[in-house]
C-alpha cells in the first residue's frame with residue numbers, strides 16, 4: 367500500500383467512520399504527511415491507529431485524537447492558535463492547515479528543535495515553535511482564538527484562560543479523578559467560561575508551573 371492510500375484509509379476508516387465530520391479537518395488530516403513527523407524506524411506504522419514514541423519519553427498522538435481535538439477547537443481560517451505540547455510538530459501542522467497562524471510551545475528543547483526542522487522541511491511556515499513552560503501560555507502573542515493542550519493537567523491553567531480571545535475555545539485533557547482524564551472544552555464569553563466534557567482520553571502529563579510539578 368502506498369503512503370497516500372494509507373493516509374486515505376486512515377481518513378475514511380479511522381476518522382470519518384468514527385464521527386469526525388468537519389470537512390476542513392478531514393482535508394487537513396488528508397494533507398499532512400504524518401510519516402515525516404515520526405522517527406525513521408516508525409515510518410511504516412505512521413498511519414496506524416495509535417500514538418507512537420518520538421523520544422524523550424513522549425508520543426505523537428493517535429490521529430483520531432488529533433482530528434477530534436482540532437474539530438472540537440472550531441478553528442476558522444483567520445484564527446491565531448496556541449498549541450501546548452509541540453512533540454513531533456504533527457498536531458501543529460494540522461492546526462496550521464486550519465488557521466492563519468500557530469504558536470506551539472514544547473518544554474523539551476530537543477523535541478522542539480526537531481519539530482521546527484520538520485515543519486520547515488515539510489513547508490509549514492505559519493508555525494512558530496517556542497521552548498518553555500506552556501502552562502504560562504504566551505502573553506506576548508495573546509489573545510488566541512483557540513488553544514489546544516496536548517498533555518493532561520489537574521485543571522485548565524488560569525493563564526491560558528486569560529489569554530483566550532472573547533469567543534475563544536480551549537481544548538485540553540484534565541485529570542478530574544486520579545487516573546481518569548477527560549477531554550474538556552472551555553469557551554469564553556466575556557469573563558465567563560462554559561465548560562463541556564467531551565471524551566475520556568489518555569495523555570502524557572502536563573509538567574509546569576500550572577500543571578504537575580514533576581515528570582520527564
Ligand code: SAM
Nearest residue numbers: 424426451453454456457472473500572573574
Ligand atoms: N502534539 C504532539 C504531536 O503532534 O506530536 C503530541 C504531544 S505529546 C502527546 C505531549 C507533549 O507535551 C510532549 O512533547 C511533552 O513534552 C509536552 N509538554 C508537557 N508539559 C508541557 C509544558 N508545560 N509545556 C510545553 N510542553 C509540555
